[in-house]
Amino acid sequence: MADDATTARDYRETVFLPDTPFPMRGGLPKKEPEILEGWAALSDKGLYGAIRQKRQADGAPLFVFHDGPPYANGPIHIGHALNKTLKDFVVRSRFALGYDVDYVPGWDCHGLPIEWKIEEEFRAKGRRKDEVPAEEFRKRCREYAGGWIEAQKVEFQRLGILGDWWNRYATMDFSSEATIVAEFHKFAASGQLYRGSKPVMWSPVERTALADAEIEYHDHVSPTVWVKFPVKVYDEAHYALSGNPAGDNVFRLPPNDASVVIWTTTPWTIPANRAISFNPKVAYGLYEVEALEENLEFAPWSKPGDRLIVADKLAEDVRKAAKVATWRRVEPIDPTGLICAHPLAQFDSDPVGGFGFDVPLLAGDHVTDDAGTGFVHTAPGHGADDYLVWLKSGYSLDSIPDTVDPDGAYYPHVPLFAGLKVIETEGKKAGKFGPANGAVMDKLIEAGNLLARGRVEHSYPHSWRSKAPILFRNTPQWFIRMDQPLASGKTLRETAIQAIADTAFHPDAGRNRIGSMVESRPDWLVSRQRAWGTPLAMFVDKDSGQPLMDDAVNARILDAIREGGADAWFTRPDAAFLGEAHDPAQYEKVVDILDVWFDSGCTHAFTIEGRADSHWPADLYLEGSDQHRGWFQSSLLEGCGTRGRAPYKAVLTHGFTQDENGEKMSKSKGNTVEPQAVTKESGAEILRLWTAMVDYSEDQRIGKTILATTTDAYRKLRNTTRYLLGALAGFDEAERVTNYDDFPPLEKFILHRLWELDGQVRAAYETYRFSDVTRPLIEFCQGDLSTLFFDIRKDSLYCDKPTELRRRAYRTVLDYVFERLTIWLSPLTSFTMEEAWMTRFPEAGSNSLRVMPETPAQWHNPAEAARWARVETVMSVVTGALEVERREKRIGSALESAPVVHIADPELLAAFDGLDAAEVFRTSAATLVAGEGGAFTTDEVKGVSVDPAQAQGNKCARSWRILPEVGTNPLYPELSLRDAEAVAWWDSQGR
Template sequence: MANDAHGETAARDYRETVFLPETPFPMRAGLPKLEPEILGEWARTDLYAAMRKKRQADGAPLFVFHDGPPYANGAIHIGHSLNKILKDFVVRSRFLLGYDVDYVPGWDCHGLPIEWKVEEEFRSKGRRKDEVSKAEFRARCREYAEHWIGVQGGEFQRLGVIGDWANRYSTMDFSSEAKIVEEFHKFVAMGQLYRGSKPVMWSPVERTALADAEIEYHDHVSPTVWVKFPVIEGSDGEVGASVVIWTTTPWTIPANRAISYNPDIAYSVYVVEAMETGLPFEPWAKPGDRLVVADRLAEDVRAAAKIDRWRREERVDCQGMVCAHPLANLDSGYGFAVPLLAGDHVTEDAGTGFVHTAPGHGQDDYQVWLAHGHREIPDTVDPDGAYYDHVPLFAGLKVLETEGKKAGKFGPANGAVMDRLIEAGNLLARGRLEHSYPHSWRSKAPVIFRNTPQWFIRMDAPIEGPAHQGKTLRQTALRAIDATEFYPAQGRNRIRSMVETRPDWLVSRQRAWGSPLAIFIEKDTGHPLADPDVSKRICEAIAEEGADAWFNRPASDFLGNHDPDRYEKVDDILDVWFDSGSTHAFTLEGRADSHSPADCYLEGSDQHRGWFQSSLLESCGTRGRAPFKAVVTHGFTLDEKGEKMSKSLGNTIEPQAIMKDSGAEILRLWAAMVDYAEDQRIGKTILQTTVDGYRKLRNTVRYLLGGLAGFDEAERVALADMPPLERYILHRLWQLDGLVRRAYETYRFQDVWRPLSEFCSGDLSALYFDIRRDALYCDRPDSLRRRACRTVMDLVFERLTAWLSPLACFTMEEAWATRFPSAGSNCLRVIPETPAEWRNDAEAERWGRVETVTRAVTGALEVERREKRIGAALEAAPRVHITAPELLAAFEGLDAAEVFRTSQASLVAGEGPEGAFRLDEVKGVAVEPLKAEGQKCARSWRILPEVGSDPRYPDLSLRDADAVAYWDEQHGE
């Protein structure tokens, strides 16, 4: 007490004696400003290299994480962000688990999207692609890709992604191109490469063949036609009739060479007796027409042809039947016979039960044609999507437009063919059908099946040598899939089913920007030259000059003693999936600080048919094994309504905007919160939820930092001396340690964030901090209870900043540096070892029971506050009646008032009075919410009878009086 100017005693202000939390760690993060500062420090110290150096010095095991290369053609989008953040989670968590992690970011640089952009640039300057030399064109493609590598690299690093950015790889590096060609030549040397003339998916707009992985399906409206093929050979009842086919590609009729049927389907001749009347057009069928169709589909055909009435005349045996081409009466070029061929691909699901067979324009058509001994495949449509000049009636007509505003639209071919079928009298009916149609993944334009000579890698030819032991590429790949870990597990079935059924690998493309096949073909035999010396010279030249060496140098530079006149130089480029599928060969192999196969690949689930599969096949073909030990896949990012993001719909979320407004940490926590294995959603509401979760985490960390101000080792309390509550929190740390480690080891990042955030909000904020706040603020610094509390807070801080560092890397770095500014980066740490002695199942069980009773007390006090009978819990002195012995025993050694956050409390065995407060879900607990008796302590605000017992401090409780006396002594008062 002190005397004022009038000699009266004035109450002392005890605020300065209260040990309130102190920390410079701000409540508001300011992430958009803070993160670049942290990134700058990481760059200055070369954090990734420092992390590797430290782990190597510690003798850590090596973990190799291979980066699936994004395509270098634009700013990153939200899908990129999810992908790269998840990869960063892998890298950082493996460092945290004590590994030395090899992660080299890379880029996919060849291919059509860049070619188009560069073509557009030249066109804008008045130059067509064919007016630009290949060397100039490729140089500009290289410049374009290099620009976007720089842009994307900066954006990825802004997300907090660490890796060996200084030594990034790209498929267009000269050394990479050389290695890609070298890998391809291994297939040549093994005899696994062949040139086949068969239908492949062809993009006239892009003027190249496409593989399955480059195709996506979109709804498309196609014309449908029912076409009559007059029977010229068969039984007496069949000759004079017409076999009816149905197709959605009328433009393929000129390429027809056969009709396929299924011997298990019942067919009959149907004789037209009458047509529908009152139609706005004249039907093409006439009474007396004799039509051969499948019995189960006859009604569908009758309705389509507007036939009012017909009669089934006789069953038909299709074996040996031959038809005329439906255009034969218009041009002798179609005067060949059209045989009926048995094929099990024919069904009764739709159409007529017959399949028009154009072996140059369909895989099933091609297979059934070959199966019946035919070898010649007609060429009907040229690379630009137009009929060749030798095609009767239709020479030069476009199937697909490739120039101008109509590029990618179907041209006049369909209409012209239908007009000619009408003229020939062989169009029975036509209509329109909306169905799923293949489109180019890049151009979004429709594709066609087109016969063209291409290069393929065999899937089903035995491969000799110790790595394969006579197994085929397909068999080797399936065996490798079975030996690989998949996260989630269903990824194995997905890729396995694709590899089981995929055709031979189409590896050639007719474009300019890519790695060349770089092979010579012997003109006499058509076989590729497999000479290791030639291959070596080619690869050395490409390593020195890039792919241009192949296109610019004469053949004699490579052939050595071989006569250049005997060989044809192949100028096709490789499928870009072969490029990216070879990245393991030039990124991981040949380095002392890496190994192959990689421990993990991670990409979107679409890469089961893309990069995962091409990498698998490339490595299985050349090494007899997969290039990975584990495969992790994530879903696609949708908007908040679950719809695919689209600029036209205006529902896109730009990662750059999020980083500018809220910081990359929010994106990282969003990625940690979602179940990435499924399709996940993002939008303003979801991001706000993420921000709220981040704010709670930050407040927890801030409280820890404030409560630990000035903590030193002299305060530390041993486990044996810890109070029960501290033992419980240590038990929770032991639990979480095992959980976090297992979750990181199995790439379940959501299972790190969720329990840790619940621990922060539940065990820490709602329980531990709430109970211990009074002791932390008001106990004298040398009290066991306060020292134990700060010891536990130190241990929590030590683990929380480690456990969360892969997910919330910026905030954990800020927190660590705030407390230990000279200790080096938080990222250099490993998870602290958690003693097994911290496990305390009995204490966990005790606090579960304590919390059960506390729920009832809290409920009673809420009623009292609502009714204005008390203002705060410290005004209460609840009397708690407990019937269950185990609940009562749980409070042994505890201060019930401290647990209930009240000034006083008492526990009584028994039922309690009838009017006591009870919760239905808490059986055997009744609460009398009595008011606390005594005076209010001026320092801690607890109401106790003992207040004023110490004459030195008449307005304080004994505990507070002792603490103030200690403070006064320390401050010389």
């Protein structure tokens, strides 16, 4: 070292420090829109179009990914962001794997939410829906949906989502509506379609039937009633034939003053009662009341001498409910053949228009003695089991009464209760139960047939859109048969179950979920009584009740809809469709609209089928797990019913996004995370990385803390990328090391890791396991690269002369790392990898145009991987020893140390063959000694100990290593020999 510091040279300019314009801070909210602009300029369909053009030119295999349509009715939420980002991962990863990807984003536009919103708009202007012409109403619905399509499109594109936005699909497009009607006609022509009258789930608030997929269950407190149905007569023939005549000790004929007791949570259905169901396998008995409970705040409705028929197993529950102190079991009862009177018969004994009809007891397997009384009050117009047992017992459809109208009120013809609301549909009480339950209970009390009442909290079906409770209500609807053989000889149910078996599910549990739903689902209810949707565009013969199947008529219908949309069906005269061959007076025009799930189930038919640059069926459908009962299932049934198979080869599902506490997000709770806010504050890249890091197959969480953790992970990835760019400044092909044998052991290890990661990344992308891409790559960046490779080689990078093999090998491997990381991560952190690639290669074209490079098999080197596992084991002990030295202030940095490392394990010692131990430990010098003897040890690693000696010599003014050789070169007395050689090279270049 020179004695006079004033004459010492400043060697900082000779150090080859990393240099890059790639900023440490991403500035993503500003940078991302700039990148999006660049992508948009690449072709008439932006980046997506440019990639497809390149893949098609290269003859790439086609991957068809069909988009499940979001609903066009508001800004996107975090669930949308998760869903569309996952889809973008699929699109971009398949592009990166070398596929040509067909992905057309779409929207679901018909149905209740939009119709409901437009109703609100008109109500705010003082106009009821029925006062607005249908054409005007539908026009406003179309405008509303169209506006949100454009708004959501912008929001999705801001997230970096690639797709054919220029040819997006929408279920309300005229061509789409025509195709939906054509698909519906296929079901009609095959005989699978029929009109039936049966109880369906009905929303009075929304005034329409609902499908299973539109129902959710909430806890609800309902009134409960125990009602007496007086025994009217009994079927003597039954007792004679069964060998149980009067006087028999097994069964006695019940006296006419006995009553069958039922229990129900829907008192409002009592006026619709037509029977009582029982189970022949259940034991029943006749019980006579002896005494009532005393000191009650109210008088019980029961009285001594009452004779009640209930299931023996439930008798005690009934006794307590009725406040009966004691009763006696008179005898066993067989309910077969019993006929009761309606409990309200005394108020209107007309057997036709009133309640004077017989109430038979019907055998039904759905009856149990688990709760209630063992008898089920049966209103065939208000329950699926009631409906089935009524028809199975030989009664006709015509005998099922219509009791409740579409608005949730009793029809005018219902005695005692005409006009009363079961569910309110107007005003502040809309969606609440009306006065019907109370009015029926009051009349039962007046009739003396209410035995007891109470309240119970139970799970009750609600509309998932309006959140209002629904009713089961008998209405004429159109259904598609699940169990009628098709042309193949199999039923729709059987065909669908086979299609499920032939489909790949990710995760595989989805197979059982959708399978169990299909196995148990009833016939597909496809009609709705709404204004906004695709119509069941067909005519029905008024005499036969059968749909008109005339190809010429159907062709005119489809032509009209293609030209003017579904509105044409409602506005054009019937004769325009029927032509001269059919008399309009003979036919009924069906004005119901199709279930929106039927709409979306047809999207494959007008989006991917028949296109030259696509194929049918799709390779993949991806949606939330709730779509096993929604879009996945309706698409399955539609495809199987018209084409004999599912329109997809594979189905991928994701869970739902919760807040950081695992609670459902709700604006009222204030625990929502808005993707627009995250994008504005932190950038879309943070949402993309969060999506890439979570296990999307389960419910995932998001919030400020989680996003902060994601931002920290992003920062580390960005720093690694920035280091690579800086360390590779000026790298060119002349510098590249091309002979694998010339690479030092450390570089061979990193190349092995690249080979290993290449297989992991490809396999993870092939099976849509995106977190299995991010996790190992982040670990690789933080461990193998930053902690090991970068740290060991930084001295070589900074201080070796550029022609040195070690430095050239290091930069060559860094180039391979950069080349792979930028494409491996491109599907996930697309903006950042694009920025990095264009920073280094501004004229090379978008990073997203690339395909993952092949990794040479020669790089596979498990022996080198095993060596470095052993080296890192020893390093951990040396690092621990140096930390103690720093903590005790005996050294300031590792370069002030020259540790003596004792290694008893021959394999650990042999791992250092050919390595510079000082370089590995990042010390100025190091000595390896076979055997034991060092002062510092750790419990984790046996047989390795360290004597942390201090480095001897002078400190190099350039590399800061402390070596005895510093000062031995007279031209550069302040430098080590290596650094002197590097500076001499620097000086020779005239710098």
